[in-house]
Amino acid sequence: MTLWRFDAIGTRWEIESERDLTGHERARVSGVIDRFDREWSRFRADSVVSSLADGGSSVLPADAAVMLDAYRELSDATAGAVNPLVGASLTALGYDAALSLAAADAEPAPEDWTSILGWRDQLTLAAPAIIDVGALGKGRLVDLVQQELHTVTGGLVVDASGDLAVRGRRIRIGLEHPFDPARAIGVATIRDQALCASAVNRRAWGAGLHHVLDARTGMPVRTWAATWAIASDAMRADAAATALFFDGGVQLAADWAVEWVRMSTDGRVQRSPNCPVELFTTASGPLADAAE
Template identity: 50%
Template sequence: MPPSERRFSAIGAPWRIDTEEPLDDAGFERVLALVEEFDRAYSRFRDDSLVARLARDGGTVDFPEDAEPMFALYAALYRATDGALTPLVGASLEQLGYDPAYRLTPRWPALPSPAWDDRLRVEGSRVTAAEPVLLDVGAAGKGALVDLVSAELRAVGVGGATVDASGDLLHTAPEPLRVALEHPYDSSLAIGVVEVSGAICASAANRRAWADGLHHVLDGRTGLPVREVAATWVLSETALEADGLATALFLTDPERLLGDFDFRWVRMFTDGSADYSDDLPGEVFAA
């Protein structure tokens, strides 16, 4: 048992923090306050968020300072995927039923996302929309929050932590963490094992799936779910980057991303085959 283990729920997922030094109640309350602030800024599932304001009114919204690296990553991945990965995918997800009421009943036809240059201007953490637009930061938002929680732990004097947001995690303890790669079609199996020093994030089509083959990883150009890839895993220095790249690997090949990012990866396809980095710190059983 680690010296400190804290569990809580945030942004729709169970979280766990393991620290080498005890995390006292005051420090834990600071973490929970940070999580609430993040949700109040970026959630499309609550009426009082900044995302909801932009969807309702358009215009200019000043997001927290932590938005700057997140939107910069989105801009880079938007270019690398030719517009397939986009934070403007919120209305596309709601069209397919993934809305605040969780109707999970699609309306057809699918709704492609608007072009970034036509609808959005981002200057640091300030976002201006030419007209109301619904953002969804699910492709990288959980990773961003993992990084922020880890930084908050350091700020309260707690080092050597593992922040685990249901498989998207950042490990800052001295010894690497051995992590199994869960099979997307059978949670009792692993397709491989890796050693993590830093961040690992995963994305899987089965995690949020509904109706007849619908899931949350959409191609923004069509508004339809990706069909060829079943799951991805990315190891990187930050959870923000690992989370965004894990989504991008559904939409483009690793070679399009390796010129701009330093990461290791595993990708499993819907036919059961897999590919992965030559320098992966671990092994893949299924390939």
């Protein structure tokens, strides 16, 4: 197996394949990532979502329907806790385009986001807002990169710093402990699937501030520390990993046939009944295996 490492969209990528990818194949991957970033990054002044921050319309990006339709399911399942107009909430807490990390008062996202954001023939905002697709966007991009490499034969792993998709191989993946990156709470075994993770120790700044927000309050979540989700595609795994921080996430995962593990901020662990994960024990005894 060969490994191609590179940085994109603010994170580290690794693509593992049975042969070196050609220059043309690498250029195609870079093109897919750049196109997605130019459309959906709120950190780029020249992106589509940045151009709409004051309201207005644009040509409909290729991935708008599949992502925003999924967001509607996420929002319904979590009673509005997950919302693609959460960008202003993240900005208010300092996770802004300049990465100022200077927090102001919390700003809830609009509850009626589907009446403000439209994605039928054009991408439209009926009022000023900041679109942020972080709940599932990285997973969607992993899927797009894997699809772009469909002509590459043999085993393939596309890994965007913990959000990954596997084709033609069986691999084991450690589930990083959210309070001690040197440890794992278990190991997942997957083949021809995707695994995505989310944790409050990633993209964290200040006292208790991190990127997983409840859109209804504009504040970081407090009950769950980390989630892992396994699905047939990375976008749904990424979306489910976000939903599992909230009430309704377990039911959505079941509806989507997603297997999962999550760890609370006080160290309790829950998992879905058929999740292909071996959980480890700790010095204080076995990790709890429970259902919501």
